[in-house]
Amino acid sequence: xxxxxxxxNAFYVLMFLRSLYDEELIRYNFGVMRWLWDxxxxxxxxxxxxxxxxxxxxxxxxxxxxxxxxxxxxxxxANVCRSVLAIVIESFGHERASxxxxxxxQKLEDEGxxxxxxxxxxxxxxxxxxxxxxxxxxxxQRNSFGAEIGDILLNKLDPxxxxxxxFQVVALxxxxxxxxxxxxxxxx
Numbered sequence: 507x508x509x510x511x512x513x514x515n516a517f518y519v520l521m522f523l524r525s526l527y528d529e530e531l532i533r534y535n536f537g538v539m540r541w542l543w544d545x546x547x548x549x550x551x552x553x554x555x556x557x558x559x560x561x562x563x564x565x566x567x568x569x570x571x572x573x574x575x576x577x578x579x580x581x582x583x584a585n586v587c588r589s590v591l592a593i594v595i596e597s598f599g600h601e602r603a604s605x606x607x608x609x610x611x612q613k614l615e616d617e618g619x620x621x622x623x624x625x626x627x628x629x630x631x632x633x634x635x636x637x638x639x640x641x642x643x644x645x646x647q648r649n650s651f652g653a654e655i656g657d658i659l660l661n662k663l664d665p666x667x668x669x670x671x672x673f674q675v676v677a678l679x680x681x682x683x684x685x686x687x688x689x690x691x692x693x694x
Contacts, residue, residue, distance in 0.1 A: 507548050517632055521560050524618070526551065528564070561638030565619075572610045573642055574598060576619070580639035581652045582659075583674050585629040590659070590667065597658045653681040 512518035526532045531551065532543040565576060578594050579586045588607055595603040611628055614620040619635050620628045630636040643651050656678025659671060668675065 507545065511551070517634070520618070521564075522551075525560055525564070528567075559638075561635050562641050564617075565635075565638055565642055568614075571595075571600065571606060572614065574600075575607065575610050576614070576639035577642050577651070578655060579628075579630070580636050580643075581655050581678065582671075584633065584636055585623060585627060587626045587667075588628060589626055590663070590671070593662050594655055594658050597662065649681040652678045656681065 508519055508522060512522050523532070526543070526548065531547055532541055534540070535542050565573065568576070575591060575595065578598075579591060582590065582594075588611055589604075591611075592604040592607045595607055600606065611620055615622060615628070618631055621631050623629050630639070640648070656675055659668070659675045660679065663671065663675075
């Protein structure tokens with residue numbers, strides 16, 4: 507059943523199994539020491555060709571803080587520093603965010619959404635997860651949201667960190683231009 511639904515793609519298999527487990531369509535029975543499911547229910551379970559849709563559903567089940575965290579990270583880059591995320595999150599009104607960011611990132615890593623790439627560095631476990639996180643941002647707010655993050659990074663990062671993230675900051679600041687053009691189109 508799973509091979510038919512996923513065409514054997516390992517990432518799709520993992521995401522499909524996780525969605526079945528999260529929706530309690532499969533469960534482990536310790537009495538008989540095996541997994542149990544209803545073939546008919548699993549066969550009816552839709553799997554989309556676009557794994558981003560599956561991931562979007564999973565991300566929507568995160569709490570508000572964790573959703574904000576992944577939305578910000580999706581705008582910054584595939585690889586992101588915990589300390590940079592904490593700076594941005596604090597600017598969005600979450601005081602003393604550093605410990606909460608660390609706790610949330612650990613949870614997201616446990617869920618298979620993040621991977622640690624160093625002491626302070628994380629990345630999305632798959633580009634489809636980053637795409638799904640970006641899709642949490644309403645389309646009409648994406649440019650302004652990204653531009654706001656660019657402003658925060660430009661104004662709050664120390665010079666050394668800013669130099670390392672310069673291309674990302676410039677890309678986010680360029681969204682200001684797109685935001686202005688959108689406003690001009692609406693005025694016409």
